[in-house]
Amino acid sequence: MSDRLPGFSTLAVHAGAQPDPTTGARATPIYQTTSFVFNDADHAASLFGLQAFGNIYTRIGNPTNAVLEERVAALEGGTAALAVASGHAAQVVVLQQLLQPGDEFIAARKLYGGSINQFTHAFKSFGWNVVWADPDDIASFERAVTPRTKAIFIESIANPAGSITDIEAISTVARKAGVPLIVDNTLASPYLIRPIDHGADIVVHSLTKFLGGHGNSLGGIIVDAGTFDWSIGGKYPMLSEPRPEYHGIRLQETFGNFAFAIACRVLGLRDLGPALSPFNAFMILTGIETLPLRMQKHCDNAKAVAEFLAGHPAVASVSYAGLPSDKYNQLARKYAPKGAGAVFTFSLKGGYDAGVSLVSKLQLFSHLANVGDTRSLVIHPASTTHSQLDDAAKVRSGAGPDVVRLSIGIEDKEDLIADLEQALGA
Ligand SMILES: *Cc1c(COP(=O)(O)O)cnc(C)c1O
Numbered sequence: 001m002s003d004r005l006p007g008f009s010t011l012a013v014h015a016g017a018q019p020d021p022t023t024g025a026r027a028t029p030i031y032q033t034t035s036f037v038f039n040d041a042d043h044a045a046s047l048f049g050l051q052a053f054g055n056i057y058t059r060i061g062n063p064t065n066a067v068l069e070e071r072v073a074a075l076e077g078g079t080a081a082l083a084v085a086s087g088h089a090a091q092v093v094v095l096q097q098l099l100q101p102g103d104e105f106i107a108a109r110k111l112y113g114g115s116i117n118q119f120t121h122a123f124k125s126f127g128w129n130v131v132w133a134d135p136d137d138i139a140s141f142e143r144a145v146t147p148r149t150k151a152i153f154i155e156s157i158a159n160p161a162g163s164i165t166d167i168e169a170i171s172t173v174a175r176k177a178g179v180p181l182i183v184d185n186t187l188a189s190p191y192l193i194r195p196i197d198h199g200a201d202i203v204v205h206s207l208t209k210f211l212g213g214h215g216n217s218l219g220g221i222i223v224d225a226g227t228f229d230w231s232i233g234g235k236y237p238m239l240s241e242p243r244p245e246y247h248g249i250r251l252q253e254t255f256g257n258f259a260f261a262i263a264c265r266v267l268g269l270r271d272l273g274p275a276l277s278p279f280n281a282f283m284i285l286t287g288i289e290t291l292p293l294r295m296q297k298h299c300d301n302a303k304a305v306a307e308f309l310a311g312h313p314a315v316a317s318v319s320y321a322g323l324p325s326d327k328y329n330q331l332a333r334k335y336a337p338k339g340a341g342a343v344f345t346f347s348l349k350g351g352y353d354a355g356v357s358l359v360s361k362l363q364l365f366s367h368l369a370n371v372g373d374t375r376s377l378v379i380h381p382a383s384t385t386h387s388q389l390d391d392a393a394k395v396r397s398g399a400g401p402d403v404v405r406l407s408i409g410i411e412d413k414e415d416l417i418a419d420l421e422q423a424l425g426a
Contacts (some may be wrong), residue, residue: 008075008191009292016070017285030282031063050246050254050266060270064278068285072211072221075190075288076203079226080261082269083219083281087186087206088118089274090220091153094182094202096272097238097263098150101127105151106144108135108165110158110398112206113385115184119153138169145177150235152179156195157187157336159371160381160405161319161398162344164331171199178235180228186210187343187371191295192336201228202260209372210342213287213294217280222264226257239263294374294410299339301416302408308417309346314354314424316402320344342408343371345381345398352401355380359404361423364415371407376416379405 006014017028036055038044046052055061065083073081084090099105107119109132119130133140135154152174154165167183174181180201185193189210195203205211207219230239230252239259242248246266251259269275299322306320321328322340332340348354358378359367365378369385379385381399394400408416 011071011074012191012291013289015074016067028064028067028282028285030278031058032278033062034058050249050262058278059273059275060265062275062278062281064285065276065281068207068219068276068281068288069221071285071288072190072205072207073223075194075291076185076223077190077194077196077225078203078223078261080258081221081223082261082264083207083221083276084269085220085274085276086218087112087184087204087208087220088114089272090204090206090222091115091118091184092122093264093268093272093274094204094222095123095128095151096126096268097260098180098236099126099128100237102129102148103127103150104129104131104146104148105153106131106133106141106149107152108133108154108158108170109396110135110161110163110165111153111155112159112184112186113381113389113397113399116386116397117388135163135165135170138166138173141170141173142176145173145179149177149179151182152177153182153184155184155187156193157321157341157343158398159187159343160345160385160403162187162321162328162341163319163398164321164328164335164340166331167193167195167198167200167335174201175199178232187341188336189291189295191292192299192338192341196223196225196227198335201225207284208370210295210298211288211291211372212280212284213291213372213374214283215370215373215375217283217287219276219280219284220274222261224258224261224264226260228260230259238267243267295342296339297410298342298408301410301413302342302344302406303339304413305406305408305416305420306344306346308420312421312424314349316347316349318344318346319398320346343405345403345405347400347402348404350402352382355402355404356383358423362419363423364411364419365406371405373407374410376409376411377407381405 069081183195183200203223321332386399
């Protein structure tokens with residue numbers, strides 16, 4: 001073996017996987033089993049007491065899922081990862097380790113519509129209070145910090161408009177406040193942006209999108225950067241205090257720079273239960289093998305489509321950070337030099353009605369609520385994903401009535417442009 005560190009494309013194919021030791025199977029097998037036989041009573045006791053690592057029950061861990069965890073941790077540059085059933089499950093499990101009832105977290109207001117709902121309603125019922133800040137105004141994050149703030153949550157490339165967040169600037173605010181920075185890296189994928197390189201302490205993903213990449217399997221993942229000191233000021237008792245269910249061990253003290261990933265598994269996933277099916281882990285692993293190829297094509301197509309739309313007379317404006325005229329272009333050059341992603345919005349001169357009409361005339365684009373599929377997708381956020389927000393909140397989150405969101409797939413760009421041309425012109 002050479003001592004060269006493997007590159008990103010090599011890790012995307014190989015990280016975490018070995019030929020199966022009993023059968024020689026080269027693709028990672030689907031370990032479709034709920035439970036695993038113990039060697040003897042002592043082995044069982046040490047697994048349950050966290051004195052040894054090993055398989056117990058698929059709600060807590062599974063060998064197929066473990067390959068996925070190691071692979072995404074390698075791609076993101078983290079110390080460890082935990083796969084869960086969906087992107088939303090990842091968000092619940094992360095915040096459950098950080099917040100006690102009555103605590104607060106600061107979130108960028110430009111977020112996936114489902115996350116805005118989850119934070120506003122479901123998390124409120126747990127006593128976790130979201131305080132919104134504007135990702136285009138770094139000082140708004142500083143102003144939002146209080147003694148009860150336990151975390152800051154942002155998206156690297158933000159839904160729905162594909163805007164680029166200044167991760168380093170917000171990470172400086174998080175450092176000063178003594179709280180971890182959580183970055184939802186779903187729309188970028190680690191191929192375009194690695195948030196840990198820019199100061200993120202925790203990365204979350206909806207694997208459902210570009211990592212799985214084929215619109216066929218839900219999944220989520222949490223990556224621990226291993227950078228945060230959980231012992232400070234007794235702020236994070238789940239990590240720093242003795243755990244009664246594990247003979248009084250302190251997770252930070254015992255597991256060091258992967259204590260957060262362990263907490264998510266043995267306190268979050270174990271008790272809340274959103275385990276990822278090993279079958280979905282297999283599908284997502286297969287998707288990740290081609291992530292670098294797909295992501296580059298997604299970005300190249302998106303840029304061509306954005307350029308076409310920017311020159312069309314029915315289009316009022318295009319919000320794509322890959323266009324030199326875009327207000328996020330400087331940040332895109334810094335954070336995502338290989339491409340500004342494939343999800344973006346544009347607005348139509350004809351307003352709400354034109355948006356609804358365009359969506360109904362497109363043929364190659366599928367009208368549905370997803371992003372990050374091989375297929376090109378379209379949605380009118382104001383009448384769907386963001387319909388529950390009031391008008392002002394719609395505009396603030398980049399989903400005004402005239403806005404259409406595209407997720408550009410890996411088809412031939414000429415066909416995508418022809419479809420948009422017929423739908424806009426007709
Ligand atoms: C889809 C999505 C989520 C939620 O993920 P699910 O897998 O649907 O639960 C979170 N964040 C972003 C940016 C998303 O696109």
